Amino acid sequence: MTVHAEQSRSLLERLGDPRLELRIEPGDARAYRVAEGEYVQLVDLEGKQCTDFLAFNGTDLDDEMNLTLTRANCEALWPEEGQYIYSDNGVALLRVEEDLVKRHDTTLPACNAAYYAALGYPDHKNCTDNFNRELQEHGLKPRFVWQPINFFYNTRLAEDGRTFVVEEPVSRPGDYVLLRAETDLLLASSACPDDLSPTNGWNPTDILVRIYPGPSRS
Numbered sequence: 001m002t003v004h005a006e007q008s009r010s011l012l013e014r015l016g017d018p019r020l021e022l023r024i025e026p027g028d029a030r031a032y033r034v035a036e037g038e039y040v041q042l043v044d045l046e047g048k049q050c051t052d053f054l055a056f057n058g059t060d061l062d063d064e065m066n067l068t069l070t071r072a073n074c075e076a077l078w079p080e081e082g083q084y085i086y087s088d089n090g091v092a093l094l095r096v097e098e099d100l101v102k103r104h105d106t107t108l109p110a111c112n113a114a115y116y117a118a119l120g121y122p123d124h125k126n127c128t129d130n131f132n133r134e135l136q137e138h139g140l141k142p143r144f145v146w147q148p149i150n151f152f153y154n155t156r157l158a159e160d161g162r163t164f165v166v167e168e169p170v171s172r173p174g175d176y177v178l179l180r181a182e183t184d185l186l187l188a189s190s191a192c193p194d195d196l197s198p199t200n201g202w203n204p205t206d207i208l209v210r211i212y213p214g215p216s217r218s
Contacts, residue, residue, distance in 0.1 A: 048201030
């Protein structure tokens with residue numbers, strides 16, 4: 001067992017049993033609240049599956065995750081272990097504790113009805129409609145565009161330096177990202193339904209969300 005694997009197992013063991021598990025089927029999403037100090041584990045159960053992720057300051061839902069600021073503060077396209085996801089007001093919302101994949105996307109919006117309609121599938125399930133449904137229950141207005149962190153989404157720039165290339169995710173069955181809530185939060189996660197591109201390895205599958213209380217200090 002590698003040192004990283006031992007450290008991962010040790011932290012999860014200290015966290016104990018999750019207080020909540022949400023299994024999200026392809027073409028669905030869930031919104032959920034976590035408290036400061038809790039941990040959020042996003043698990044790719046079968047591999048090669050993207051999960052779009054949104055975060056809002058739990059005490060001020062207008063103060064949402066800001067990926068431009070996050071990229072600038074991290075000096076990278078996505079935060080790595082030990083770095084933070086920031087809000088519009090510069091609040092550190094989440095800390096990346098463990099990342100077994102280390103290949104994600106913060107540049108592309110959640111898929112929406114217009115994207116699928118342009119491909120000839122106007123009734124295709126999409127992450128935007130699912131986020132709108134879930135977040136409306138928390139008082140947030142529907143949007144045409146949501147800007148998530150797309151965990152496990154594998155994008156890169158082509159050789160011309162400006163064109164996006166989407167490739168199959170490198171995540172394997174059971175791979176995950178573990179985040180620590182730095183404040184009370186409203187979060188939303190999807191299991192992206194895109195089966196028309198390599199986004200989900202051409203075969204969308206389930207995502208598992210686990211919420212853990214903070215580790216005991218006893």
